[in-house]
Amino acid sequence: MTNSLGFLLAARRCEIDELDQLARTSELVSTIGRLVHALQRERGLSNVFLGSGGRRYAAERQAQVAESLQREAQVRAALDPLVNDPRRLAGGARLFPRVAYALQGLDALPALRQRVQSLALSPEMAMAAFVRLLSALLAVVFEAADGATDPDISRWLVALFNFMQGKEFAGQERAFGVAAFLRGGNDDVQRQHWLHLIESQERCFRVFRDFSNEALRARWHAGASAVQLAELERLRRIGCTSPAGTVLDANLGPQWFEACTQRIDAMQAVEDALAEELRALCGRKVAQARAELQRDEALKMGNSVQSGHFFAEAPSAEPAALPGTGYGRQLEHSVLQLVQEQSQRLQAMNDELQQVRATLNERKVVERAKGLLMAHRHLSEEEAHKMLRQTAMNQNRRLVDVAESVLAMADFLPRGAPH
Amino acid sequence: MTNSLGFLLAARRCEIDELDQLARTSELVSTIGRLVHALQRERGLSNVFLGSGGRRYAAERQAQVAESLQREAQVRAALDPLVNDPRRLAGGARLFPRVAYALQGLDALPALRQRVQSLALSPEMAMAAFVRLLSALLAVVFEAADGATDPDISRWLVALFNFMQGKEFAGQERAFGVAAFLRGGNDDVQRQHWLHLIESQERCFRVFRDFSNEALRARWHAGASAVQLAELERLRRIGCTSPAGTVLDANLGPQWFEACTQRIDAMQAVEDALAEELRALCGRKVAQARAELQRDEALKMGNSVQSGHFFAEAPSAEPAALPGTGYGRQLEHSVLQLVQEQSQRLQAMNDELQQVRATLNERKVVERAKGLLMAHRHLSEEEAHKMLRQTAMNQNRRLVDVAESVLAMADFLPRGAPH
Structure with missing residues (x-):
């Protein structure tokens, strides 16, 4: 009696395990995405708050901190059970050190907020701290995408990661631009950094478009109205590409912040749709793998299993395709x-x-x-x-x-x- | 209270799991290697048996079949528990279909032997059948090497796979040469195939040398005496590179078989040493990972854990190296x-x-x-x-x-x- 069919079934069970793990990883990634969004906004508001000597956006910042804390609690609630049950996700050996590092950043966040509140930081220092934390969170997403073992799910995780990374560059541009307007000007290095942020966004969104589908690409294009984009480009021109020595109008700071925020909020809607697409895909994949397992298990019950012709004398290079229709035949x-x-x-x-x-x-x-x-x-x-x-x-x-x-x-x- | 250290510990536990799985995979690979060796010898003996119309090596072949059956039983004994406990190995979703395929081949082996016994096959047909089975077994080893997640273990698995593959080409050359001598000649296509087998061996052994260590390379060189190699090359020259139309002396068949067999048996000794090296490496890796886990767990018990300076204002691009000496300091x-x-x-x-x-x-x-x-x-x-x-x-x-x-x-x- 052979175990050959037994190993085929065991392989399918392993595959279902992996898909279940990937589905959970995808959920975690989208929960992290929500926290990233909240922290990006908090970063922008903190920058206006600091750049205006605490006069602007004090209340908005407080409200946003509350929102960030809520999102953080959701991420922690998703993470906590994994410590004692690490096999719920795949590739824990590589994913969890990233998680540990990101948690270090979240643990240090209250002290950072305290220093923002007491105006003990420059906008640049606050910016650098938030960038560090957000990059630690995105590293978790990167690792999740890199560790995925299903090409379709991996493809969507790569799209999602690049979208999130592009959005992060957009968020950095928002905070960086706010600081520039409130400071009243840019030197050469700062202008170069701004251009770098624009270019980095475009690179990421290009990958997103390549790895995404038509519906999401359409949604991405519909997300920003021509009017909004024109306003954004106008402010970019004033803030970033005007000649050295130009004095920037500090009142344009909040205007810039609003224009960027509209765009980034529209991105969040696309990101949610992307995460939903990923969730649905995982569901379909798991269901399909279970159906295949059931089919093969039925085969084991039946008595019609033939051992096949392993040593067929004229083996074709490619095994004959299975008929796709009906299962009785199969x-x-x-x-x-x-x-x-x-x-x-x-x-x-x-x-x-x-x-x-x-x-x-x-x-x-x-x-x-x-x-x-x-x-x-x-x-x-x-x-x-x-x-x-x-x-x-x-x-x-x-x-x-x-x-x-x-x-x-x-x-x-x-x-x-x-x- | 942070879970950061908890995730670090969870990551280490996942790593230990992976290393344990890899150690088991490596064991399985070396058990398969023994079966491969037995089947390669059975293939060669079957070829002489068939090529001589059943007159030569009848008893030797019977003894070798018994040896193959014993090795097969060992492989099956190693495999059977995995069907109900697939997580004992890593990457079952990809490894087990290869196992299932190889088992199909082993299941079909008794019928093949029957046909050899009753001289119902040409040497070429028997050769093709054994090559098919052995390549199915080697595909399991390939998948094991490809799925390994530890670079050091992966390196040894790649060395082992290439060594086994090179040895398989040497085994094919043995069987192919026997058939040629007993047949009394080679046509152009056959001579080309023979050269191809020689060249393929050399390619594989080159990878083995690159991925192996000095001790094993020395062992590999010491394995074959200059006298044996000279005899092998002499018979290669007669059998493979003599001009078309040359009539080969059938009596050189068994001589060729013995020369090849000495060489291949020496290879098996190197392969055993390779497998032993791999086993020891897995043991060291697991022990080291456990020691690190213990160290980090001690850290959790102690009260000296600091949260660190995630938002240090002048973060260096590379985190400071940990002092390597003593753990009290750490x-x-x-x-x-x-x-x-x-x-x-x-x-x-x-x-x-x-x-x-x-x-x-x-x-x-x-x-x-x-x-x-x-x-x-x-x-x-x-x-x-x-x-x-x-x-x-x-x-x-x-x-x-x-x-x-x-x-x-x-x-x-x-x-x-x-x-």
Whole structure:
């Protein structure tokens, strides 16, 4: 008596486990997305509050802190059970250190708020602190996308991560712009950073569009009215691209904040739809895997299982396709065919998964090359990025290829003096 | 109260789970290796038996069948408990379909042996059947190596897989050569296939050498005496590279079989040492992870846990390195530092894992490109391989790069008439 069918069933059960875990991870990611949104808004309001010496948005900031606390409580409630039941999610060995790091940031948040409240921080310092926390939260999402084992779900997680990351750059632009208007001007480095934030958003949203579907792309385009976009671009022109030395009108600060907030809130609606799409996909996948398991279990009950012709004398390179219609017929098919079908499906899934992950890996490679340039040549992040991009344009190569060359030549890079 | 340390501990527990699973997978792989060895020998003996019309090696073959059955029983005993407890191994969703397929082959083996016994098969047909079964068993090993999540263990699994695959090509060469000597000659296609088997072995053993250590490389070189190798090369020259039309002496068949068998048995000793190395490595890794868990748990008990400075105003790009000496000092360190240390370690592991897997992926890409050429241009496997290799040499590019180009241009390939 063979266990072959038993292993086919065991494989399906493992697959269902993985899909259940991915569904839970996807839920967690969308809960984190809500907290990220609240903290982004709190960051913007804190910046106006600090930049205006505590005169503007004091009440709005207080209300937003309450909102952030509520979202944080939801994230913690989703996380807490995992400590004692880590197998509820996949890839805990890699995901949980990211979670631990993000929780460190959330733990330090009350003290940060205290310092904002007492005006003990510059807008820039508050900005840097919030960026650090939000990047720790987004790192959890990145790890979730990178660890996914189903290519379709991975694809949506990559879309979601890039959307969230693009939205984060938009949030940084909001806070950065507010500080600039309230400060009354920009120097060259600041203008360059602003342009970097605009460009980074576009890069992320491009990936979102590539990995998303038509409905969501349409929703994304419908999200911002032409009037709103025109206002945003007008303020960008004034704040970011006017010549050095231009004095900015501080009253445009709140106006800028509102224009950005409208856009970012519209993004949140798209993000919610994306998360909903992901949730539905996980549900469909789990249901389909369960149906397949049931079908195969029925096969085990039946007596019509043939052992197949493993050593068929003229084996075709590709096993015959299974008839897709009706199941009565299928019962007559051999376990061998089922096994071959399953193997082919897994191979195709694996190929697709690698393609999807390559997109995430490209980002990793570019980030690492930037980090290397920053450390070795004392560049800011945007200077490093600009250097990579300029080289790519000059050499007519892709950004990721230039980044790979930089990493490959790491040993030849001049070592800057230590900080 | 934060759960940050709790997640760090949960991550370590997940890691220990994964390492335990990998240790079991490695055990399974080495058990499969013993069965592969027995079946390879049975294949060779069956070929002499069939090629000599049942006169030679009848008793030896019977004894070897008994040995194969015993090894098969050991593999089944290792596999059976997994059907009801699939989580004992990692990546069951991908591993178990391969297992199911290999079991199909083992189930069909008694009928195959019957046909060998009654001389109802040509040596070529028996050869093809055994190759099919052995490749199904090696596919389990490949999947185990591809699914490993620890870079050090993955590296050894890749070394082991390539060694086993190289040994399998050596086994095919043994059986193929026996058939040639007993048949009394080779045509062009057969000679080309023989050369292909030699070249394929060398490719695999090159990867083994790259991913192995000095001790094993030394053992590998010591395994074959110069006298044995000279005899093997002499028989290769006679059997494989003599001009078309040469009549081969059938009496050289058993001589060839013995020369190959000595070499392959020496390989088995290296394979055992490799498996032992892997076993020891898994043991060390698990012990180390447990010690780290214990250390972190002690930290939780102590009261010296500081929350760290998440929003330190001048955050360095790289978190400060932890002092490596003594643990009394470490207790005073913050959870934040532990978390950062863990994150850095995971990042480094992930980078390394991707490099190791790339080797396996290169093999996949080359195999897929070969398959494409075989289907589209009606080439044999070795013709397809030769075409890829020739192109790589002409264009001064790596084989894998040419293979990738072939896959990228799949749509432009001429479609051959259907078989």
